[in-house]
Structure formats: C-alpha cells, structure tokens
Amino acid sequence: MEADVDVVVAPPFVYIDQVKKTLTDRVEISSQNSWVGKGGAFTGEISVEQLKDVGCTWVILGHSERRHVIGEDDQFIGKKAAYALTENLKVIACIGERLEEREAGKTFDVCFQQLKAYADNVPSWDNIVVAYEPVWAIGTGKVATPEQAQEVHVAVRDWLKKNVSVEVASKTRIIYGGSVNGSNCAELAKQEDIDGFLVGGASLKGPEFATIVNSVTLKKVAA
Numbered sequence: 377m378e379a380d381v382d383v384v385v386a387p388p389f390v391y392i393d394q395v396k397k398t399l400t401d402r403v404e405i406s407s408q409n410s411w412v413g414k415g416g417a418f419t420g421e422i423s424v425e426q427l428k429d430v431g432c433t434w435v436i437l438g439h440s441e442r443r444h445v446i447g448e449d450d451q452f453i454g455k456k457a458a459y460a461l462t463e464n465l466k467v468i469a470c471i472g473e474r475l476e477e478r479e480a481g482k483t484f485d486v487c488f489q490q491l492k493a494y495a496d497n498v499p500s501w502d503n504i505v506v507a508y509e510p511v512w513a514i515g516t517g518k519v520a521t522p523e524q525a526q527e528v529h530v531a532v533r534d535w536l537k538k539n540v541s542v543e544v545a546s547k548t549r550i551i552y553g554g555s556v557n558g559s560n561c562a563e564l565a566k567q568e569d570i571d572g573f574l575v576g577g578a579s580l581k582g583p584e585f586a587t588i589v590n591s592v593t594l595k596k597v598a599a
C-alpha cells in the first residue's frame with residue numbers, strides 16, 4: 377500500500393469500535409452520517425463529538441440513501457458538512473444524479489446544485505473529498521463508463537475552479553462510487569480526474585478491495 381493513498385473504511389455506527397480494533401492506524405475510520413450540530417438531546421442521532429470519541433476521522437455526508445430514502449435536503453447536508461469540518465472531522469461529500477435526471481439531461485445541474493450547498497456552508501475545502509456517485513450506479517451492478525464518470529468529474533473540477541478557487545479545484549480529490557469492483561477499477565482509475573473510489577459491495581471482499589486500492593496506488597505511481 378503506497379503511503380500517499382488514503383484508505384478509509386466506513387462501518388455502520390455500531391461496529392465502528394470493533395472494526396477499529398482490528399485495523400492498524402494506516403486505515404482510517406469514517407462514519408456513514410453525523411448529526412447536523414453540536415451534540416445534545418437528539419434521541420437516536422450520533423454526534424460529531426461522539427464519532428471523534430470512538431476514533432472516527434472522517435464522515436460520509438449526502439449519500440444518495442440519506443438524500444432520497446431519508447429525505448435530507450442540500451442545505452441540511454451542507455450544514456452537516458460545515459459542522460463536521462469545524463470540529464475537525466474530514467468529510468466525504470457525496471453528490472450524484474438519479475436516472476431520470478440523467479435521462480432528462482440534468483446531470484450537471486443536479487451535481488452543481490448539490491456542490492453549491494456544500495460551498496455555501498463549509499468554512500474551507502481543505503478536508504473535503506467530493507464523491508460523485510450516480511444514484512443509478514449504486515448497488516445496481518451498472519457502473520458508469522470511464523467516459524461518463526470522467527465527464528462529470530472534470531465538470532465538478534471546473535465548477536470548483538469557477539465558484540471556489542483554482543487552488544481548491546486542483547487540490548480537491550474527486551472520487552467515484554457506484555458498482556466499482558476489482559474488474560472495472562483500473563479503467564476508471566486511468567481517467568485524469570478520478571482520484572479514488574467510494575466502494576460499497578466490493579469493499580466487503582478483502583482481496584477485491586485491495587485490488588481497488590492498488591488501482592489508485594498504481595495511478596499515483598504512474599503519474
């Protein structure tokens with residue numbers, strides 16, 4: 377494993393402690409969600425403070441299931457990102473369009489609107505990784521082609537350049553998620569603006585996950 381590739385695992389809340397105990401510090405821990413503000417009496421929610429307490433250094437926010445199953449909106453997600461970053465938790469900020477939005481030619485509009493909500497709220501982009509996850513590719517076995525993914529990644533970078541700064545655009549890692557596996561990761565990783573992956577199903581199989589990590593490592597070595 378190359379030292380300049382971050383490897384992060386995001387177990388469900390209740391297994392975070394158990395998973396952390398099995399890993400070396402080389403692998404960081406993320407949660408899959410966090411509460412929007414300071415911890416308090418919000419029964420059933422998990423605060424950023426609690427997550428740090430159990431050793432999380434990252435949080436995934438804006439995952440499509442949080443948006444479309446639970447009903448979180450862009451502003452709420454933006455506020456969550458702001459609070460997590462203020463408390464020094466790094467953020468994997470998800471964006472992505474649904475199938476009907478892609479078919480209606482709205483992919484960029486949707487992704488840019490989701491990005492804007494992060495940009496309007498966050499204090500800095502230093503500790504944000506953007507994860508582009510087309511909803512139609514998550515858990516479906518239907519991966520975006522390398523060209524489809526690259527097209528959105530470069531558009532995201534361009535949006536950051538125009539709306540945040542040239543520096544943030546060049547420094548921010550943009551990772552792809554949605555049916556990534558050991559067989560398709562290499563071609564995806566070759567794309568110029570794909571800086572890594574957010575992996576669901578294939579992360580549960582150790583050797584396959586290692587192949588995916590190595591595909592990013594090889595890209596860095598080749599770069």
Ligand SMILES: O=C(CO)COP(=O)(O)O
Pocket residue numbers: 439509513514515516517553554555556574575576577578
């Ligand atoms: O949503 C995902 C990860 O959060 C992607 O899941 P799959 O890799 O199983 O499609």
